[in-house]
Amino acid sequence: VGDAPRSARSDRVKAVRRLSGRSVRLREGRFVAEGPQAVREAIGTGLVEAAYATPEALDRHQDIAAALVAAGLPAHPVTADVLAAMSDTVTPQGMVAVCRLVDVPLEQVLRARPRLIAVLAQVRDPGNAGTVIRAADAAGADAVILTEGSVDVHNPKCVRATAGSLFHLPIVVGLSLTRVIDALRAERMTVLAADGAGPADLDDLQDGDRLAGPVAWVFGNEAWGLPQADRDLADDVVRVPVHGRAESLNLATAAALCLYATARVQRRQVRSIQ
Amino acid sequence: VGDAPRSARSDRVKAVRRLSGRSVRLREGRFVAEGPQAVREAIGTGLVEAAYATPEALDRHQDIAAALVAAGLPAHPVTADVLAAMSDTVTPQGMVAVCRLVDVPLEQVLRARPRLIAVLAQVRDPGNAGTVIRAADAAGADAVILTEGSVDVHNPKCVRATAGSLFHLPIVVGLSLTRVIDALRAERMTVLAADGAGPADLDDLQDGDRLAGPVAWVFGNEAWGLPQADRDLADDVVRVPVHGRAESLNLATAAALCLYATARVQRRQVRSIQ
Numbered sequence: 001v002g003d004a005p006r007s008a009r010s011d012r013v014k015a016v017r018r019l020s021g022r023s024v025r026l027r028e029g030r031f032v033a034e035g036p037q038a039v040r041e042a043i044g045t046g047l048v049e050a051a052y053a054t055p056e057a058l059d060r061h062q063d064i065a066a067a068l069v070a071a072g073l074p075a076h077p078v079t080a081d082v083l084a085a086m087s088d089t090v091t092p093q094g095m096v097a098v099c100r101l102v103d104v105p106l107e108q109v110l111r112a113r114p115r116l117i118a119v120l121a122q123v124r125d126p127g128n129a130g131t132v133i134r135a136a137d138a139a140g141a142d143a144v145i146l147t148e149g150s151v152d153v154h155n156p157k158c159v160r161a162t163a164g165s166l167f168h169l170p171i172v173v174g175l176s177l178t179r180v181i182d183a184l185r186a187e188r189m190t191v192l193a194a195d196g197a198g199p200a201d202l203d204d205l206q207d208g209d210r211l212a213g214p215v216a217w218v219f220g221n222e223a224w225g226l227p228q229a230d231r232d233l234a235d236d237v238v239r240v241p242v243h244g245r246a247e248s249l250n251l252a253t254a255a256a257l258c259l260y261a262t263a264r265v266q267r268r269q270v271r272s273i274q
Numbered sequence: 275v276g277d278a279p280r281s282a283r284s285d286r287v288k289a290v291r292r293l294s295g296r297s298v299r300l301r302e303g304r305f306v307a308e309g310p311q312a313v314r315e316a317i318g319t320g321l322v323e324a325a326y327a328t329p330e331a332l333d334r335h336q337d338i339a340a341a342l343v344a345a346g347l348p349a350h351p352v353t354a355d356v357l358a359a360m361s362d363t364v365t366p367q368g369m370v371a372v373c374r375l376v377d378v379p380l381e382q383v384l385r386a387r388p389r390l391i392a393v394l395a396q397v398r399d400p401g402n403a404g405t406v407i408r409a410a411d412a413a414g415a416d417a418v419i420l421t422e423g424s425v426d427v428h429n430p431k432c433v434r435a436t437a438g439s440l441f442h443l444p445i446v447v448g449l450s451l452t453r454v455i456d457a458l459r460a461e462r463m464t465v466l467a468a469d470g471a472g473p474a475d476l477d478d479l480q481d482g483d484r485l486a487g488p489v490a491w492v493f494g495n496e497a498w499g500l501p502q503a504d505r506d507l508a509d510d511v512v513r514v515p516v517h518g519r520a521e522s523l524n525l526a527t528a529a530a531l532c533l534y535a536t537a538r539v540q541r542r543q544v545r546s547i548q
Contacts, residue, residue, distance in 0.1 A: 037521075135527050140517025168519040203538055243414025243537055245442040247311075250435075253409050253530045256523070260531055263517055264477055 004052075004076035008085035016052075016098060020088040022152045029101055031154035032086070033166075035093040036061045041164035043067045047099040050074045054083055057094025064095070088156035101154060102166055103173045106145070106180065110187050112170075114142035116262055117184065117216040118255060121177045121230060122149045125222050129153060130161025131252035132219065137165035139259035145172040145180055177218070181233045189214040191234045193226050194258050196248045198237035202261055205238060211265040217258050222251045278326075278350035282359035290326070290372060294362040296426045303375055305428035306360070307440075309367040310335045315438035317341045321373040324348045328357055331368025338369070362430035375428060376440055377447045380419070380454065384461050386444075388416035390536055391458065391490040392529060395451045395504055396423045399496050403427060404435025405526035406493065411439035413533035419446040419454055451492070455507045463488040465508045467500050468532050470522045472511035476535055479512060485539040491532050496525045 005012045016032060018024045025031045030049065033042045036057065042048050043064070051068050055077055058065045068075040078086075080094070087096055109117070118136040123129050129151050136144050151158060153171055172180075181191050190210065192200075194217055205211055218234055220226030231237050240254050249257070279286045290306060292298045299305045304323065307316045310331065316322050317338070325342050329351055332339045342349040357366055383391070392410040397403050403425050410418050425432060427445055446454075455465050464484065466474075468491055479485055492508055494500030505511050514528050523531070 131524060131527065134520055135523065137518040138514075138516045138520035138523050138527075163521065163524070165518075165520050203541075206538075240412075240534075242412045243541070244411040244439075246408055246412035246439050247437065249412050249530070250405060250408065250437070253405065253412075253526065256527045256530060257534055260514075264480075267477075267517070 004078055005082055008081050013082055013085050016086040016096070019098070020156055022155065025101070025152065025154050030098055031101060031159070032088070032156065033097045033099050033159055034087055034089055034095075034156060035160070036064055036095050037164045038159060038166075039095050039097045040064050040067070041167040042097050042099050043071055043073070045102070045167045047102060047167070048073050048097045049099065050076065051095065051097040052076045052078045052083060052086060053095040054078060054080050061095070089160070102171050103153070104170045106172045106175060106183055109143040109170050109172055110183060112142065114189070115214045115266060116141045116259065117143050117145060117189065118259060119145045119147065119177070119180055119216055119218040120150055121147045121218055121226060122221045123219065123251065124151050126151045126155040126158035127161045128222055128251045130158040130166070132255045133162045133171070134165040135252065135256040136259055137168045139256070139263045141169060141259055143170040143172060145175070147177045147180060148174050177230055178233065181218070184216045187214070189216045191216050191218065192258070193218045193220075193231045193234035193237045194240070194254055195220070195226055195231060195237050196239050196242070198239040200236050200238040202238055202240050202258060206261050206265055211262045215262050217255070217262070219251060219255050278352055279356055282355050287356055287359050290360040290370070293372070294430055296429065299375070299426065299428050304372055305375060305433070306362070306430065307371045307373050307433055308361055308363055308430060309434070310338055310369050311438045312433060312440075313369050313371040314338050314341070315441040316371050316373050317345055317347070319376070319441045321376060321441070322347050322371045323373065324350065325369065325371040326350045326352045326357060326360060327369040328352065328354050335369065363434070376445050377427070378444045380446045380449060380457055383417040383444050383446055384457060386416065388463070389488045389540060390415045390533065391417050391419060391463065392533060393419045393421065393451070393454055393490055393492040394424055395421045395492055395500060396495045397493065397525065398425050400425045400429040400432035401435045402496055402525045404432040404440070406529045407436045407445070408439040409526065409530040410533055411442045413530070413537045415443060415533055417444040417446060419449070421451045421454060422448050451504055452507065455492070458490045461488070463490045465490050465492065466532070467492045467494075467505045467508035467511045468514070468528055469494070469500055469505060469511050470513050470516070472513035474510050474512040476512055476514050476532060480535050480539055485536045489536050491529070491536070493525060493529050
């Protein structure tokens with residue numbers, strides 16, 4: 001408690017606030033997880049370096065206070081003003097944690113013999129990326145890969161959209177799509193690109209056995225999708241059927257449908273073998 | 275062209291701008307559709323009263339200019355400054371249309387013998403509501419109903435999130451959930467409430483024939499879900515299975531999965547009858 005920052009203008013508060021910038025995060029190797037849900041999930045990962053919370057938030061979330069103490073992590077009581085000065089959000093819900101970056105090497109993911117992976121190719125919107133990470137977690141995916149040129153997963157808006165899932169499954173960043181697909185294919189994963197104009201239909205795929213083996217889905221940029229050169233890298237290009245008059249689905253919706261369809265086929269497969 | 279507003283401070287520009295407020299929209303019975311995609315879709319509905327566009331946008335979207343002229347609708351060339359002053363967005367993409375409100379009476383929806391309906395109960399976030407409307411359109415739903423206490427579908431952020439789908443399927447607003455469910459059940463629709471703690475599993479439902487008949491899905495508020503009293507109104511409460519460690523799915527993701535699962539079963543049914 002003695003070294004908790006007391007002023008919103010203290011150097012430590014400013015240093016935390018600067019982590020809302022991508023280049024600072026990369027240089028320092030740290031980012032800020034905001035809100036009780038994110039802090040709670042972060043503690044279990046061993047990535048937390050320090051937590052800052054208002055007395056009110058600590059009282060409301062005593063389980064988090066206990067977990068911080070049990071993990072031997074420095075937890076600093078601060079005023080709401082100090083916390084607001086640290087945070088990108090207007091309302092960080094009384095609590096933030098400074099964490100080391102979450103990303104892991106692709107090799108580590110592949111060693112675990114993944115069966116379902118989501119690849120985001122040049123996805124730029126932090127809310128979209130975060131929502132896909134949350135859906136991938138829910139669908140039981142083994143990892144999410146963001147290619148170089150994608151949004152930083154440690155962006156505060158992305159962290160928020162993951163609703164804690166950022167800390168639940170391995171995240172790989174910074175590689176080219178070519179390199180990612182080469183590595184996935186070397187592990188005998190089927191690589192499927194999602195595209196509204198794809199010749200294969202997700203509904204038909206669910207009736208076959210193509211989704212039963214290890215599958216990696218590639219999702220493109222929210223505005224321009226996947227360029228032809230990128231689609232050519234995949235084993236097949238798959239569309240989510242549009243039954244109504246919508247021109248397309250948004251990125252996160254399409255990704256959730258593809259990932260859940262695959263999880264359903266893979267799990268049916270497992271049930272029928274047992 | 276003669277009566278196009280030339281100044282961002284003109285009364286007409288201010289009158290359009292005021293439509294970004296909910297109470298003004300309701301009183302005037304008008305809202306603003308922003309951007310070429312929304313304007314294009316709106317023209318076909320007969321709801322457009324007037325369009326305003328920069329010369330650049332008209333040149334880039336000549337199909338929209340032609341459709342406006344063909345429909346006998348007043349189209350006014352304006353400067354980018356005038357357009358920005360009319361719009362809620364920083365970048366209205368060069369074009370807006372003032373439209374009459376889209377909502378229709380529930381009776382009109384029911385007369386068409388709907389087979390798939392999405393009900394949003396007290397959903398407050400315009401982006402979520404718009405994304406569900408877009409997904410419902412894509413899944414081939416026959417209507418979307420927003421209960422009283424929900425966000426106004428004519429909210430600019432909601433209109434934007436629908437990506438044109440607001441003009442594709444009937445939207446009903448302003449009724450209590452009780453009244454909506456009574457009416458749906460009188461039409462012999464199965465009413466399913468989506469809830470993470472539901473006893474029924476969406477995966478299991480897809481293997482049965484429960485989804486094959488007319489189905490209405492009820493989705494609750496993004497923060498507090500569906501209160502017990504609302505869940506009690508439904509025939510069953512259904513969870514989207516969470517295979518990983520995510521606490522839950524976001525509203526729009528869960529809705530898309532429920533609606534698409536139903537569309538798939540209903541269409542399989544149709545195929546097997548033919």
